[in-house]
Amino acid sequence: MRVQIKKGQAVISGDLYDRPVSGKKPDPAEGIPIFPLDDYRFYIRTNETPPATIESELKFELFLWEFKRTSPNPSDFKWVKTGPYTARLSLDRPPQGEDFPAAPEAPLYLSGSVTDANKQPTGKLTMGWVEEHLRRARLKIARVILTEGGGTQKSEVPWNNGLNDTLATWQTVFNEVGWNIKLPAPGEITEFRQEGVGEEWDAGELHKKLLDLRSENETKTDWCYHLLCVPKIVGNYGLMFDDVNTDFQFNELPREAAAVSSHIEYPDTPKWGTARGKRCGEALIPYFRTALHEIGHAMGLLHDHQNNARRIMTETTVLDEDSAAEPGKTVPERILFSFTEADAKRLRHMPDIWVRPGGMPFDEASFPYSDAPISAGDGLVEADALRLEVFPLLKEVPFGAPVRINYRLANTSCAKINLPGDLSLKSGCVRGKVTGPDQVERGFRSIFKCMDPLDSHGAPGGCLAPGKSALDSMTLLRGRGGALFPSQGDYVVAIEVSWRDREGKRTGCVGKTSVKITPASRADTARKLCADPRTLIAVAIRGDHFKDSIKPGLDDPELRPHYVLTEAKRLARRFFGRAAELEQACELLLDNPVMSSAEIDWIAKAIEDSDTNARQNPIVLELCRRLKEKLRSVSDDVDDAVRERVLKLPG
Structure with a gap:
C-alpha cells in the first residue's frame, strides 16, 4: 500500500501479489518489499482521500482491479474491476515477531475489516508503516571506453546536473515523487570497449549490448533499470527500448533499458547557452535531463505535450524550438528538473505493472494513460487541411513475405503546415491496424520506444508548403500480437499519422488501402517466417x-x-x-x-x-x-x- 499525505488528506493506492501461505513473509525492516513480476494480481484504487489524521478509525472506499494476462504476450491483458469495498482500519499492535520501524517516532500499524457494497464482510486488511518512500528501484549503469587518436576516452556518466547552487541528482529528483532510487557506486559502473563499433551505435547494436548486460530473470524478480552511456546513437540524444518484440521467449526487456549519447554535439547556436557546440557529456544540464527523460519512459511515462513544456518528459527538440518557454533564456536555463504534477501522480500511484520494468509494454498509441485505472485520455482531432493517401507497393504479396506500404501526406490548404520532422514508422507518429479475412484487427506501430531525436526538421515532414506532399513507406510483417498477415486472403491496412500540437492535442489523419496475400509455394517456410519473432527484429533493426x-x-x-x-x-x-x-x-x-x-x-x-x-x-x-x-x-x-x-x- 502507498499512502501519500497531501494537504491534510491521505492519497491511497496499492498492489497485491500472490504469495504462498507457507512462504517467507516480507521483513518490514528491509523496507519496501519487491515481489516477483509473475505474481502480480490486483491494483487497489481508492475513490476518496480520507483525513491524514487517525482518531477512532481510518475509513475509505476502494475498488480492486484484477490484472489478467490472456496470453504469454505482454500486450494481451485486461483489467477486471470489482467493488466498491469499504475498509475500516484502526490502530493496532503488529503481530508478534514482525518488527515495524518507527514512523517516525513509534511503529504505526493498522488493521480492520473490509466489507462489500452490501456491507457483508469480505476480508481483512492490515497495514504497517515501512518507510517514507512509496516505491524503490535501482539503476545499473554501463559506459563505453573509446580509443581515439592514441588516447582513451570514456562516455560520461550523467550523475547530476552539475549546478552547485541548484544541484539535481537522481535521488533529489525522485525523492519529489516518493521513489528511493539506488545508484551504483563509481567503482561499480560496468565499462566495455567499442569493439569495432566506431562512434555511432545503431539500434541493433544497442539491443544486443543491453541483452548482454541483463542478468537472467533480473526483470522478473527485481526493479532494476539499465542506463547505457555510449558515444553516439544514430540520430538521437537518447532512447528507451520498448519490448522490441512481444514474445517473451525471445526478448524479456519491456521498459528495462535506456541509452544516452555522450559525444554528439548540441547545436552551435546562441540559444543553447552554456551547452552551445559542446559534446552532450560535457554539458551536464541537458545531458542529465536526457538520462532522466529516457528512464522516465522506462517507468511508463509518455512525452509531456503541454504548451511551453520545460520539465523532464519534454522532448529536447521542443526545448530547442519553443521560444515562448521562458523567453530570453537559453535551453539549459529553461530546463526544470522535476516532473509535471500529473506525471508525479503517475509515478506515485500508477499500478506496479505499469511502472516496473518488465510489466506492461510502453506505447502511447496502444496503451494510453486511460487504459490504467487512474486517469483519463484523449482522442484524435483530424486535420482538415491534410489528406493521407495509402497504397501498397505491390497489390499482391506471397504469404510469408513482408508487405510494403506507401503513404503520402498532402497539404490541401493554401497555407504552409508544420509537421513532425520524421513521419516514418519508427518516429512514433505512425501506427495502424491490419484487418484480415477473419475480421480480426491486428495493430502495429514502431518497435522503438522512446527516442529523443537530434533534429525535428528532417524530410519528409517539417514545413509542408501548400499543394505539396511528403511520401514515406513502411515494411510490415509482425505486430504486438504476432503475424499481421497470418494466412492468404484479402487484407485492409489502415494507417494513422498523428502528433501532438502545442496545446497537447493529438492531431493527424487516417487512410487505408488493401492488399492480397497469395498462397505460398512453400507454406511451411512462410509459416515459420511469420511465427518467428526475430524476423521482425531483422527487418526493422x-x-x-x-x-x-x-x-x-x-x-x-x-x-x-x-x-x-x-x-x-x-x-x-x-x-x-x-x-x-x-x-x-x-x-x-x-x-x-x-x-x-x-x-x-x-x-x-x-x-x-x-x-x-x-x-x-x-x-x-x-x-x-x-x-x-x-x-x-x-x-x-x-x-x-x-x-x-x-x-x-x-x-
Missing part, C-alpha cells in the same frame, strides 16, 4: 545476431526478392567488429529485389556515406546505374528527395 531468422526467406526462390533488401541493409552497415560490406550488399541488390522508396533511400545514403574507393567499385557503380534507371520509370511511389539523392549517385 538489423544486426548479425538476427541474420539466421530471415535465412528461410532468402533460401526460398519465391520469397527471396522480398527479403534480399533486409540482408543487404545488414551487410551494408558495420556491426561491432565486422566492417561494412557494401560490395556484397550491392551485389545482392542487382538481383531485382522488392524495394520501397524508404529502402531505396537507405541504400542510396549508405553508398553516399561510403569512402571514395567503395563508391567506385564496379558492382556499386552498376547498382547506382540500375537505381537511376528504375527511378526514371516510376513516379508516384518514390519521394522527390529520394529521387534527387539517387540521381546524384556515381555511375
